[in-house]
């Protein structure tokens with residue numbers, strides 16, 4: 001899932017200070033699951049904006065609404081009435097949702113209410129872990145299902161580096177060394193020989209380093 005957290009309220013208040021009619025728009029997908037931008041958070045944010053503005057003696061009308069998925073045009077029509085009535089929209093979707101809103105409703109400004117952080121998973125209640133950078137050429141089959149791009153701080157393909165100590169990465173004692181995790185799984189499956197194979201340099205052009213990416217599937221394209 002895409003993981004993010006709501007921007008500090010003060011930041012959102014500053015972003016909407018010039019507007020009198022605000023729509024806070026939640027998304028029913030990843031940000032709902034990571035408890036950052038679903039319907040509950042959209043209502044809470046709308047209420048918080050309203051209370052803060054009233055306390056400051058400034059008029060504001062704040063509505064909230066949640067669409068099933070903000071990152072697809074077809075789900076955005078359901079909020080047209082709210083968008084047209086608002087001066088500005090605060091999106092609690094990920095950065096993709098914010099941009100989809102700005103593309104779909106080009107005459108209205110949609111502002112980000114979430115700091116989109118990474119693609120990852122919840123490992124316990126309230127804790128998420130990054131585990132994929134969308135590199136465009138997955139190598140998980142070579143690394144026992146542990147991503148060396150996301151889980152190694154240097155995105156090394158031939159690890160571990162000399163900074164790996166007692167299973168932790170040199171950047172912090174709280175960060176597992178991704179390559180130590182890979183080593184442990186190779187050992188568990190009796191495949192440590194794989195470490196002797198030198199991986200060639202990765203073609204980073206399939207990552208964001210190659211510029212904005214676009215995927216076309218001719219088999220499903222209309």
Ligand code: SF4
Pocket residue numbers: 131132133134135136137138139140147148149150
């Ligand atoms: S190798 Fe690439 S696609 Fe596969 S999990 Fe890692 S970043 Fe994601």
Ligand code: SF4
Pocket residue numbers: 151152153154155156159160161162163164165168169170171176177178179180
């Ligand atoms: S210590 Fe491990 S995770 Fe950290 S940079 Fe080196 S190989 Fe990568």
